[in-house]
Amino acid sequence: MNNTRGIVFHIIHGSFVDGPGIRTTVFLKGCPLRCVWCCNPEGQLLHPEVKLNAALCKACGACITGCPENAITLLTGETGSRVQINRSLCTGCMQCIATCPTGALDCFGRYYTVDELFEIVKKDEQFYRLSGGGVTVGGGEPTFQAAFTREFIKKCKDNYIHVALDTCGYTTTAEGLKVLEEADLLLFDLKGLDPRRHVAATGVSNERILENLKNLNAKGKPIIIRLPVIPGYNDSTANLQATAELLAQLRSVERVDLMPYHEYGKVKYEQLEKDYALNVKPLSRERQEELLAFFRNYGLPVQIGG
Secondary structure, X not given: OOOOEEEEEEEEEEEOOOOOOOEEEEEEOOOOOOOOOXXXXXXXXXXXXXXXXXXXXXXXXXXXXXXXXOOEEEEEEOXXXXXXXXXXXXXXXXXXXXXXXXXXXXXXXXXXXXXXXXHHHHOOHHHHHHHOOEXXXXXXXXXXXXXXXXXXXXXXHHOOOEEEEEEOOOOOOHHHHHHXXXXXXXXXXXXXXXXXXXXXXXXXXXXXXXXXXXXXXXXXXXXXXXXXXXXXXXXXXXXXXXXXXXXXXXXXXXXXXXEEOOOOOHHHHHHOOOOOOOOOOOOOHHHHHHHHHHHHOOOOOEEEOO
16 A cells, blocks of 8 residues: 555546546645746645635634634625635634535645545546546646655556646756656646746746756657746747747657636635736737747647647
């Protein structure tokens, strides 16, 4: 038995956008980046977090009395009453969830052992076989839980299940690098080549990311590049040109997926009581077509989305 534990915040069955075939995608918590456009803010921290659905909250106060840390208060304003969670006091005991009668409180994040998680993904094994699919591990950042991810990859591969890894490419540990090397396919996010803009937008340098990408290419690791396209952040002609020129030199890059900015993650910021800092508009269809043509001019196979 493998009792190595990891923390997961979401599992999607029947995905068609996270690698070839029909896939089960596992999202792990914990990430070294803080991208201003992050659509999975619940995947950033390496511990369970209380999810608040304000639309379901009746402000009954049951969660207030159920919280042993006194981390929940009732706010009253012109639009009515609602609860507020002091995240600095919350210890993640989740007792408030058990006391909530409306389901307004839930949890982002649950611990699994390698064996427990494998039993979940194994249920879809027939779909993997018929479609050439498999399991995709994303996040968050899967190398952030390197020991768990590496053991889970091994478990899948020992059972002949294809494993893709959706990664930001930022890892500095030997075990994190092993995780990248041992996956069958990498969905490698590339968020920009300008060093200063990268730090400003993500909180980390892109130096190690680019170094890891080039090393993985040299090892012949199959790679699909994922390019988030965020207006005003990484969609300048200079950045796009530098990105295309770099990717055209990497023989292991099988395809480029353009990931246009969207606002689907905004509701999760509300559920975590966080501010959504970005104020840009999603890309028009015309702009998406321009970008496809741009990368095709460099001889790169490219598509929108996964």
